[in-house]
Amino acid sequence: MGAPAEPTLTVAVVARRLGIAPATLRTWDRRYGIGPSERKHGGHRRYCAQDLARLHFMQSLVQAGVPAADAAQQARQTTELGTISSITVTQSYAVGPVDVSAQDCGGPAGGGKVVALPGAAPNARGLARAASALDSHMCRHIITQSIAQVGVVCTWEDLLVPVLRGVGEKWEASGTGIEVEHVLSAAIQGAFGAFIASAPMGTNPRPIMLVGSNQEVHQLPLWALGAALSERGVRTQLLGAGMPVPALGVAIRQSGPAAVFIWSQIGDSDLGELEQLPRCRPKVEVVVGGPGWRGTAPHGVEISTSLTHACESLHQKACA
Ligand code: B12
Known part of the structure; x- marks a missing residue:
């Protein structure tokens, strides 16, 4: 059944439909202005079908490695939300280092956190970006989705190893980013731990x-x-x-x-x-x-x- 036209969907419902944490939804609203078109009395967020489609679009861009701020801007500008599944990611996001600027992460200006990932897959760029923004929910989501799509070994080799080596090299070169390693490590352990717990004995x-x-x-x-x-x-x-x-x-x-x-x-x-x-x-x-x-x-x-x-x-x- 499709989402109702009236803005009736709660944060919890939308989060479940997208498979992301409610905290990530609230962050997207606060930080990037991708929220519900209406707010009920008392400030509670209520989403409509159009809002859900916009969020879905933003999510697919972020997973493809587009910086969250750019993804939000594209999602806000997209009026043809019925065609979101056919929208492709521009080449400029698939090359070059992952640069989490002050605008992307909402933090203080200066000292962009660059994790160089030459030749890595788009979702590896998305994961590096989420880890650099300390977005643990998004990290876990990207990893869990990859395990479901390509299995454990490919997730490790193609998604996680490039990002781990990238953040390790960043630390070696600059002495910074241990907090990023911790967020990433917790998400990896959480995703693999949940997989192990749900597998048959x-x-x-x-x-x-x-x-x-x-x-x-x-x-x-x-x-x-x-x-x-x-x-x-x-x-x-x-x-x-x-x-x-x-x-x-x-x-x-x-x-x-x-x-x-x-x-x-x-x-x-x-x-x-x-x-x-x-x-x-x-x-x-x-x-x-x-x-x-x-x-x-x-x-x-x-x-x-x-x-x-x-x-x-x-x-x-x-x-x-
Ligand atoms: C995540 C991480 C952490 C996390 C660990 C969390 C956790 N729960 O595990 C935290 C933040 C705690 C951490 C701490 C430290 N870390 Co650290 N860390 C890493 C990081 C980014 C990933 C580690 C990892 O999982 N590697 C796994 C893969 C990516 O490593 P690999 O050896 O290249 O793996 C290949 C082979 O070994 C082979 N292989 C062969 N047999 C097998 C079998 C299996 C089962 C598998 C999977 C693979 C395999 O295939 C692999 C590819 O899959 C690495 C960077 C890196 N390149 O590894 C740094 C790294 C290991 N850390 C480093 C350092 C220095 C530290 C610290 C001392 C300082 C710091 N940076 O904070 C502290 C240690 C503190 C202490 N008390 O001892 C250095 C080590 C340098 C060295 N050789 O001495 C590294 C290499 C970073 C760097 N580039 O300098 N770290």
């Missing part, structure tokens, strides 16, 4: 254990791997980052996983320490990943080269 009798090495704080690859394995129907046990080897030994004895995957991003982790892991029957396979490992891997420890590689190898071990 895997049937492998022994779980795949996922942990981060001792003193490691970076754990997004664990969530990506957990979600990718859930997508394949593999049961996982995600223990998070910063696990000392002795504690990991206790966890392995207790849970008896088919395999354990250990991530190290910057942990300066010694592969030799893995000799201390308990030797169990049946055998617990060990796979490690990430650039934070040094030394020589003990016999039988596998080193992963990518999310796909880790996922395939652990899937096999879960089924063995």
